[in-house]
Amino acid sequence: MHRKYVLTAVTGAVALALTGCGGASAGTPESDSDLIPVTLQLQWVAQAQFAGYYAAVDQGYYEDEGLDVTIQEAGTDTVPIDVLASGDADYAISWVPKVLGSIEQGTQVTNVAQVFERSGTMQIAFKDSGIVEPADLAGKKVGSWGYGNEWELFAGMQEAGVDTSSDIELVQQAFDMNGFLAGDIDAAQAMTYNEYAQVLETENPETGKLYQPEDLNVIDWNDHGTAMLQDAVWADSARLAEDPAYEETTVAFLKASLKGWVYVRDHPEEAATIVTAAGSTLGASHQLWQANEVNKLIWPSTSGIGLMNADQWEQTVAIAMGTKNETGATVITSEPPESAYTTEYVEQATAELVEAGVDVMGAQYEPLEVKLEAGGS
Amino acid sequence: MSRPTSRALPRGVPAGLAGVLALAAAWEAYKALLPDDGWVLGDTRILPRTTDVAMPHLWDMVARAAEPLTSAADAEPLWLATLRGAGSTLGVAAVGWLTGVTVGLLVAVLMARFLPARAGLLPWVVLSQTVPLIAIAPLVKRWGSRLEIGALDWQDWMSVAVIASYLAFFPVAVGALRGFTSPDHASTDVHLELFRAYGVGWWATFWRLRVPASVPFLLPALRLAAANAVVGTVVAEVSTGLRGGLGRMIVEFGASASADPAKQWSPIAGAALVGLAATGVVALLGAGLRRYQTGEEAR
Numbered sequence: 001m002h003r004k005y006v007l008t009a010v011t012g013a014v015a016l017a018l019t020g021c022g023g024a025s026a027g028t029p030e031s032d033s034d035l036i037p038v039t040l041q042l043q044w045v046a047q048a049q050f051a052g053y054y055a056a057v058d059q060g061y062y063e064d065e066g067l068d069v070t071i072q073e074a075g076t077d078t079v080p081i082d083v084l085a086s087g088d089a090d091y092a093i094s095w096v097p098k099v100l101g102s103i104e105q106g107t108q109v110t111n112v113a114q115v116f117e118r119s120g121t122m123q124i125a126f127k128d129s130g131i132v133e134p135a136d137l138a139g140k141k142v143g144s145w146g147y148g149n150e151w152e153l154f155a156g157m158q159e160a161g162v163d164t165s166s167d168i169e170l171v172q173q174a175f176d177m178n179g180f181l182a183g184d185i186d187a188a189q190a191m192t193y194n195e196y197a198q199v200l201e202t203e204n205p206e207t208g209k210l211y212q213p214e215d216l217n218v219i220d221w222n223d224h225g226t227a228m229l230q231d232a233v234w235a236d237s238a239r240l241a242e243d244p245a246y247e248e249t250t251v252a253f254l255k256a257s258l259k260g261w262v263y264v265r266d267h268p269e270e271a272a273t274i275v276t277a278a279g280s281t282l283g284a285s286h287q288l289w290q291a292n293e294v295n296k297l298i299w300p301s302t303s304g305i306g307l308m309n310a311d312q313w314e315q316t317v318a319i320a321m322g323t324k325n326e327t328g329a330t331v332i333t334s335e336p337p338e339s340a341y342t343t344e345y346v347e348q349a350t351a352e353l354v355e356a357g358v359d360v361m362g363a364q365y366e367p368l369e370v371k372l373e374a375g376g377s
Numbered sequence: 378m379s380r381p382t383s384r385a386l387p388r389g390v391p392a393g394l395a396g397v398l399a400l401a402a403a404w405e406a407y408k409a410l411l412p413d414d415g416w417v418l419g420d421t422r423i424l425p426r427t428t429d430v431a432m433p434h435l436w437d438m439v440a441r442a443a444e445p446l447t448s449a450a451d452a453e454p455l456w457l458a459t460l461r462g463a464g465s466t467l468g469v470a471a472v473g474w475l476t477g478v479t480v481g482l483l484v485a486v487l488m489a490r491f492l493p494a495r496a497g498l499l500p501w502v503v504l505s506q507t508v509p510l511i512a513i514a515p516l517v518k519r520w521g522s523r524l525e526i527g528a529l530d531w532q533d534w535m536s537v538a539v540i541a542s543y544l545a546f547f548p549v550a551v552g553a554l555r556g557f558t559s560p561d562h563a564s565t566d567v568h569l570e571l572f573r574a575y576g577v578g579w580w581a582t583f584w585r586l587r588v589p590a591s592v593p594f595l596l597p598a599l600r601l602a603a604a605n606a607v608v609g610t611v612v613a614e615v616s617t618g619l620r621g622g623l624g625r626m627i628v629e630f631g632a633s634a635s636a637d638p639a640k641q642w643s644p645i646a647g648a649a650l651v652g653l654a655a656t657g658v659v660a661l662l663g664a665g666l667r668r669y670q671t672g673e674e675a676r
Contacts, residue, residue: 075514077515178430
């Protein structure tokens, strides 16, 4: 019996070793290649939200830059910035407001590429709720995920004159949309690329068909001036300051990653397939929807993909300092240090891409019309 | 006195099946009898909703399990993916259980042998279980990834096994300690007096008297440890995002809980299977140790 356990364990170990789930790269040289090992920590499991990185692996872009990139997925309790700061990853993907708090508490990380320039966070409500604008949320049951996902919502309501401590009934929202569909929540938080699609993949019991966009009102924080910057690539500030090799790797990593995102823009269907092949269990139509929606958050790019727009950074910081959530806390109490972001490496990376004839602006970008199927399949 | 071991297992099977059927009937009856909105008293929901989203029909769950995992061309059926995940979770839980049992027994021996150790360790053993799992899971994963023990390259699943063992060692440590020290407490028990009278050393007394006496205390502890190891494995899989097991499936399928509600019940059923398998193995172990139980059963 014990032998069987050991066998299971050994089989598991071998399987994991074969699929390359190794830990961080401590600089151990690969025996049969001279690629630099790089570990990227995601903020969630494989899905089209991270399609650019998976595409860069699949298309060999990282290898072209001399990198051997391992993508580490996150669990529910993984804090990507902590993984980065403790040296277990070389780069991490995280939302800006979630990291600003860490930086204020002394974590030495730098935003080296602002990949998404638009926010994917919305508040959605059924048509008959009469909720059209942030001001309409007063007196309603407002859903919020909390844990640092709530700042745009709170900023939007406070901007509209809604007293977030007394005018609304705040409902803790789960990561499915059952509370919204059952009527426990009047206006629910939803990412364009996930929860919004989940609703549109669900059958409307009144019509027997799927819910349609016409059934829903959407409050898009990009339209109300309270959008905050989301997915960005973060690097270790201390290593950037003292390790020229790491700086070089950063440029190479960004160059390949951004090229991966260009691939996603130009080949969204293939990109969705790549992510599914990388182990995501999302349905095909949901995956493609997500790839398409994520593209919209990047393209067309104002200043070139990955380049931080100073006004958006300032808006994010201003909201992070000025907005109180239901506990009265703000994200940060003072301006973040200069080292919080830099465009140095991304400028170099995109310059090299432009030189190679890659379109980093996507001015002609046209999104797909994705048809969602029941259950996202 | 001692019943034949061969009949003990088959006798439990019909009862177990009846239990499963009763649960299934209760699920469907609840769904059929209560209104869609459940029971709301004032503003508080006393009983959950019975809609197909909140509580899918059992036959819908079964039908969903027969369908492919995703609509990808080469996707395997959901039940197969679930069984695969269950196998992975069971494997990790088994490693966690073995580790936990080993550590638990060692701690118990230490506490049984040295009185100061008992006074010093026992509070810590109890305290260890009050640390929330979500606090230690990322830490264990991070420490693990820094470990390099000779040629062993630390894998993420090992971190999950460590977390499982952290939950599994507790009942074993406490149960084994009670078992090892049970001859001390038994006022009517002449065994210890006898051993002392013959001048038998501590270790000989331990092996000949304390270990056999601990079996009745140990078996329930081992069963608890098995259940804890399974729960710990699934929770740690959720927490650290480990691929391959049921926890990860539960997390991922949660995203389709509204649009494809029957899907996430497959890994939940899988977790129940893993629990059954784990306790089944411990029951077999218990059957092997049955002769040590007879004397104590009367008490």
